[in-house]
Amino acid sequence: MSDAEKGAYRRDAASAIKDHCLQGGLQKIQNRYGRGAMRCWAEMADGGLRDRVKESRIKTLENLDVVLSLLAEKIEEAGGQVYYARTAEDAADYCRRVARKNEVKSVVKGKSMTSAEIGLDVVLEEEDIEVTETDLGEFIIQLGEDRPSHSIAPCIHLDRQRIGRLFQEKLGIPYSDDPPELTRAARRVLRPKMVAADMGITGCNFAVAETGKISLVSNEGNIGMCTTMPRIHLALMGIERVAPTMSDHRGMLQLLTKGAALQKLSTYVSFLGGPRQANDPDGPEEFHLVMIDNGRSRILADKEFREVLACLRCGACLNICPVYGKIGGHAYNSPYAGPIGAVVTPLLFGINRYADLCKGESLCGACLDICPVKIDLPRLLLALRHKLAYGDPAWQTRKHKPLEALAFRFWRFCIASGTLYRLGRRCAGIVQKPFIAKTGMIKKMAGPASAWTHDRDLRPLAKESFSKRWKKRYARAAQKKTSEVDHG
Amino acid sequence: MHTKVTLFVQCLVDSIYPQAAEAMVEVLRRLKVPVEYPADQTCCGQPAYNAGYQREARAAARRFVRIFESAEAIVCPSGSCVHMVRHHYPELFAGESIDYRMRVKAIGNRCFEFSEYLTEVLGVVNIGAFFPARVTYHDSCQLLRGLGIAEQPRKLLGHVEGLELLEMRDSDVCCGFGGTFSIGYPEISTAMVDEKIDNIVATGAEYVTGCDVGCLMNIEGRLSRREQAVKVIHIAEILASGGELR
Numbered sequence A: 001m002s003d004a005e006k007g008a009y010r011r012d013a014a015s016a017i018k019d020h021c022l023q024g025g026l027q028k029i030q031n032r033y034g035r036g037a038m039r040c041w042a043e044m045a046d047g048g049l050r051d052r053v054k055e056s057r058i059k060t061l062e063n064l065d066v067v068l069s070l071l072a073e074k075i076e077e078a079g080g081q082v083y084y085a086r087t088a089e090d091a092a093d094y095c096r097r098v099a100r101k102n103e104v105k106s107v108v109k110g111k112s113m114t115s116a117e118i119g120l121d122v123v124l125e126e127e128d129i130e131v132t133e134t135d136l137g138e139f140i141i142q143l144g145e146d147r148p149s150h151s152i153a154p155c156i157h158l159d160r161q162r163i164g165r166l167f168q169e170k171l172g173i174p175y176s177d178d179p180p181e182l183t184r185a186a187r188r189v190l191r192p193k194m195v196a197a198d199m200g201i202t203g204c205n206f207a208v209a210e211t212g213k214i215s216l217v218s219n220e221g222n223i224g225m226c227t228t229m230p231r232i233h234l235a236l237m238g239i240e241r242v243a244p245t246m247s248d249h250r251g252m253l254q255l256l257t258k259g260a261a262l263q264k265l266s267t268y269v270s271f272l273g274g275p276r277q278a279n280d281p282d283g284p285e286e287f288h289l290v291m292i293d294n295g296r297s298r299i300l301a302d303k304e305f306r307e308v309l310a311c312l313r314c315g316a317c318l319n320i321c322p323v324y325g326k327i328g329g330h331a332y333n334s335p336y337a338g339p340i341g342a343v344v345t346p347l348l349f350g351i352n353r354y355a356d357l358c359k360g361e362s363l364c365g366a367c368l369d370i371c372p373v374k375i376d377l378p379r380l381l382l383a384l385r386h387k388l389a390y391g392d393p394a395w396q397t398r399k400h401k402p403l404e405a406l407a408f409r410f411w412r413f414c415i416a417s418g419t420l421y422r423l424g425r426r427c428a429g430i431v432q433k434p435f436i437a438k439t440g441m442i443k444k445m446a447g448p449a450s451a452w453t454h455d456r457d458l459r460p461l462a463k464e465s466f467s468k469r470w471k472k473r474y475a476r477a478a479q480k481k482t483s484e485v486d487h488g
Numbered sequence B: 001m002h003t004k005v006t007l008f009v010q011c012l013v014d015s016i017y018p019q020a021a022e023a024m025v026e027v028l029r030r031l032k033v034p035v036e037y038p039a040d041q042t043c044c045g046q047p048a049y050n051a052g053y054q055r056e057a058r059a060a061a062r063r064f065v066r067i068f069e070s071a072e073a074i075v076c077p078s079g080s081c082v083h084m085v086r087h088h089y090p091e092l093f094a095g096e097s098i099d100y101r102m103r104v105k106a107i108g109n110r111c112f113e114f115s116e117y118l119t120e121v122l123g124v125v126n127i128g129a130f131f132p133a134r135v136t137y138h139d140s141c142q143l144l145r146g147l148g149i150a151e152q153p154r155k156l157l158g159h160v161e162g163l164e165l166l167e168m169r170d171s172d173v174c175c176g177f178g179g180t181f182s183i184g185y186p187e188i189s190t191a192m193v194d195e196k197i198d199n200i201v202a203t204g205a206e207y208v209t210g211c212d213v214g215c216l217m218n219i220e221g222r223l224s225r226r227e228q229a230v231k232v233i234h235i236a237e238i239l240a241s242g243g244e245l246r
Helices: A008-017 A020-043 A049-062 A064-077 A088-101 A113-117 A120-126 A136-143 A160-171 A179-196 A222-228 A246-261 A296-301 A306-310 A338-349 A355-359 A366-370 A377-390 A402-415 A418-431 A447-453 A466-487 B011-015 B018-030 B046-050 B054-068 B079-092 B098-109 B114-121 B141-146 B151-158 B186-203 B213-225 B235-239
Strands: A081-085 A106-109 A130-133 A199-202 A206-208 A213-218 A232-238 A268-272 A286-292 B005-007 B073-076 B111-113 B134-137 B207-210 B231-234
Touching: A008 A355, A008 B186, A020 A246, A020 A366, A049 A064, A049 A246, A049 A306, A064 A081, A064 A286, A081 A088, A088 A120, A088 A199, A088 A232, A088 A286, A106 A179, A106 A222, A113 A120, A113 A232, A120 A130, A130 A136, A130 A179, A136 A160, A136 A179, A160 A179, A179 A222, A199 A222, A206 A246, A213 A222, A213 A232, A213 A246, A222 A232, A222 A268, A296 A306, A296 A338, A306 A338, A306 A377, A338 A355, A338 A366, A338 A377, A355 A377, A366 A377, A366 B141, A377 A402, A377 B046, A377 B054, A402 A418, A402 B046, A402 B054, A466 B011, A466 B018, B005 B018, B011 B018, B011 B213, B018 B231, B018 B235, B046 B054, B046 B079, B054 B079, B054 B098, B073 B079, B073 B114, B079 B098, B079 B111, B079 B141, B098 B111, B111 B114, B114 B151, B114 B235, B134 B151, B134 B186, B151 B207, B151 B235, B186 B213, B207 B213, B207 B235, B213 B231, B231 B235
Parallel strands: A081 A286, A106 A130, A106 A199, A199 A232, A232 A286, B005 B073, B073 B111, B134 B207, B207 B231
Antiparallel strands: A206 A213, A213 A268
């Protein structure tokens, strides 16, 4: 989304609201997982876990350089290779070099949002490499040349009928909308790909510095195959996704699986880090870990925003946000959607460019309540809006709406004086008169306020404000009453 | 005797729903609480703050502090304004002297939402109100999640004679108002308020009530456009209805 595509968020949101299939999916996931996660937190025996994990996350972030260098050391000790990528291009280019050097013809991928962040698929396609997504949801997205709309459930915008037709068309199988049947069909395609691939590329849920392993959480079993069958395993991690110790990792994992899917534990948790050792029955010949910065160190350096890097990427905030619940993931135009995406996307890819994400929320606070590590997303959204209000060279941010800024300066001028404020109110009272319909409500307004009356009416200003009524009716009585009580 | 209450009347209430503030005065007077109203008050700064204009919000906040500093108890018929004063003012003045910050914090601690003040400070749940109607209650976001107020208004409504409280589905989900959000992103806001209205209508209630006029204005606007008969009423108006204090 560039500045030229101003209004894309509103436009995409509006069309999402009309998509019945998407609305059905969103309702289901929010009713089950959003409400469910809130119940999980309320009923959790270890009530202090969330605060402890948050504390550990913040501490890790404050010592990130040390923790990452320990992680790198441990992985290299085990024969793995670590690359620190400053930018998305840098990271994608490293993947390209590894693929070229090893004459990679086919890649199987595990679900990874960082892969989308660095635009990896395009780069691999340029190299004529066959890329196959192996996570079922991501596989469906790839087949449909679609985009994921939820960080955990990427094809929440599709129902099984649509998926059935897609499989029929793309895989040449008879139509079915039976989920087990469709899953078997996907499996028949995916299994040989995983067996034959030259390279497996995965994300990284978390890395553990003291053991030099990354952890991958999955329910489908594709991760095990992607990381052990191909000759090369390359994992992409955002630099913040690390725990110093296994003990820190345990809490993070618990909260991740609960927040994401109400699970005590996912079906699989794989710990990987390094090529196959002499006595290993299987495993890759090469292991690469790409640590991706791509703007994260700038977030880390800013105390106001640092907290957002504590995110576990569980997606729980998507499952409760009433805005996401209406517009789904595509309108965010980013690998990161929902409340967390509305904060992380502008910080990573440009505050002005993604201004609509900063402003397009109602600040209801449900995301803060559901976040397993209690990231104050409403506060962060306000901080982003603050940058947009005045501009900030440190974030290369320009004043977003000079006219709006002017309007608020005028507003300040008015509210600074009771007299002016009351005068303004009186003027508005006169101006509104022709707009009041027979019902007593305003049905149509002019200027920016017309956005309100597009779908809603508005109660007009009262003939007499409270301050006037007070003066007339209460002031004397109250005085009398007060003195009565005072002396009574 | 009770502490004197200084009314902090949200700008929307002052201009659009003055009857809510009048009702609040009526209830407090029935409870024999002395009431005063600083006529020079304007706005707490919330609209500017939520839109990112912290300098402008700070100017409004400074004015608020000046006007209300001498108040013993500040009572407001709007949860979001109290949330602003209690929780956002300290953030706005983080760069000020310790002395000023302490004063701001103290004002926040003396500032109460109306239903909170009645139940927790005065310890009253039965005002002796009579309101024979089916009513549903909407949990406003800043009131619920910012101030943690959910039971207090329900307790008050539960003691109103003749009133049948019908809980709506997802009463704690945002109505889509969000201040400038509703004007900046009307499609999303409308989709949200539509769901709220479906849930309100499904209860069969004649009235929807709440403790924040911003939300009520939004809900009323959409109800009216959809030509629904459900009426919007501030909780203070219900509590001020009927009879004398029993």
